[in-house]
Amino acid sequence: MNQARAFWLVLTLFFTTPVWAFQTGVVSIPSVAMRRAFDATIVLPDDYARGDHTQRYPVIYVLHGSGGDYTDWTSNAPIGRLADRYHVILVMPDGGHESWYIDSPFDPRSQYETYVGTEVVNWIDARFRTIAARQGRAITGLSMGGFGALRIALDRPGTFGAAGSISGAVDPRKCEDEPGIDRVFGDPAEHAAFWNSNAIVANAREFERDHIDLTIDCGVSDGFVTSNRALHQRLVELGVPHDYAERPGGHTWSYWSNAIRYQVMFFATSFRHNGWHRQSAQV
Incomplete structure (x- = not known):
């Protein structure tokens, strides 16, 4: 789908829906890095369409887990109403089934960090009234997407001012048995250095250096809770401010x-603290 048609689709989806609630639509976002386009779900708050059209909005990117796609969050959770409650734009891109949201040196067809962290962000900023600054962007995700959100935020501190992880597979070294993970990370024995360098715990200090507002949570019965606890403990040892919860x-x-x-x-709260909750589009 070319960009002109994609933009027309945006207008059709978002301005033919009822104006009394958040508006949800699907768009096609191209990737130069992977030479194809992928669908994404976007939720606009109610006041985006019927409110002050000079207002810009912060954006939260929400990533799916392994085996999922861009429809997972809206199909399984009442996420749309959060756009209304907090006056934010929600973007749920497609991250492939087992991409781990990295730019794989072993599979040139899997360059999802560049896609989600750069190409999707630029596409959204060009077409919606966003606050196009790091203080107006956050990224989070579940499971594989929790790892991806933290990895992308660490590698792009100029893009995201806040990041989170929900039930995150934050240490891929503990996930060697996940189907397809070696396709993007390489053989764990032969390429151990690559696996080690991508573990979030190995890069924990960078969250403070880059002033990223950080929130992490995991269920107490989750298989990933041990690696999340290890990351939390490392952040505590380093004195890195963060919000951590187990439920x-x-x-x-x-x-x-x-x-x-x-x-x-x-x-x-992070957006408001940084003075970027909503902003006039007029300069």
Whole structure:
């Protein structure tokens, strides 16, 4: 789909829906890095269409987990109403089934960090009234997407001012048995240095250096809770400010649909603290 048609689709989806609630639509966002386009779900708050058209809005990018796609969050959790409550734009891009949201040196067809962290962000900023600055952007995700959100934020501190992880697979070294992970990370024995360098715990200090507002949570019955606790402990040892929570629950949509409410609230607070909650489009 070319950009002109994609933009027309945006207008059709978002301005033919009822104006009394948030508006949800699907757009096609091209990737130069991967030479194809991918769908994404976008949720606009109610007042985006019917409010002050000079207002710009902060954006929260929400990533799906392994085996999922761009429809997961809106299909399984009442995420749309959070756009209305906190006056934010929500963007849920497609990250592939087992991409881990990295630019794989082993699979040139899997360059999802560049896609999500640069190409999607630029496309959204060019077409919507966003606050196009790091203090007006946050990124989070579940499971594989939790790892991806933290990895992308660490590698692009000039793009994202806040980041989160929900039930995140924050240490890929503990996930060697995940189907397809070696396709993007390489053989864990032969390419151990690459696996080690991508573990979030190995880069924990950078969150403070880059002044990233950080929130992490995981269910107490989740298989990833041990690696999340290790990351939390490392952040504490380094004195890195962050929000950490464990709640009852496992690796399930019941947990994730509850956790996303707290994370969006955290990001909204971050936006307000940095003075970028909403901003006039006029200069």
